[in-house]
Amino acid sequence: QMQLQESGPGLVKPSETLSLTCTVSGGSISSSDYFWGWIRQPPGKGLEWIGHIFYSGSTYSNPSLKSRVTISVDTSENHFSLKLSSVTAADTAVYYCARTYNSHPYYFDSWGQGTLVTVSS
């Protein structure tokens, strides 16, 4: 069974770049069956889709974040990554990576456990 695991710094300073990695185990990130996504959840609030990527590198991002978001994939390491630039306190959230299907990318069926990122000086 495929599993996803987020990793990265738990504390980022304002105006800096948040960087997270999602490592996929139990399957290949190069599979043409899946897209790989990022979703976040501010403390006590709802879910916000950030973006997702295909193994070939094709990406889609939330227009509200697009100018600050970079999503990339490393097939040799079987992981994909998120960079969010110029962060502020509003970017404090639990960040989840998740999987959706290439053939029907309408929902996320497998999620990582999430990692809390706090933006603070």
Add this chain to the structure above:
Amino acid sequence: EIVLTQSPGTLSLSPGERTTLSCRASQSVISSYFAWYQQKPGQAPRLLIYAASRRAPGIPDRFSGSGSGTDFSLTISRLEPEDFAMYYCQQYGSSLYSFGQGTKLEI
């Protein structure tokens, strides 16, 4: 962007009861593109229902989804103690995803 509005914000019920959670979209949503998730404190969301009415693998049959167009609902036929959690609806359209603000189901 399609905005999803869930109601009610909080539901206070007892085990054994039946309940229906609602999600209204600001524009029509293709049923195949609509899903429900359950989230417990400190955990990631778990997919319950996809394509508006299809249960995800391993989801008990007391959970059912219905709806079309702009109105969708999630019904739990008989609440179990483990069902008390947050529930989110989600839609996909034009390569974008949006989530509702959630309904808290509390004992």
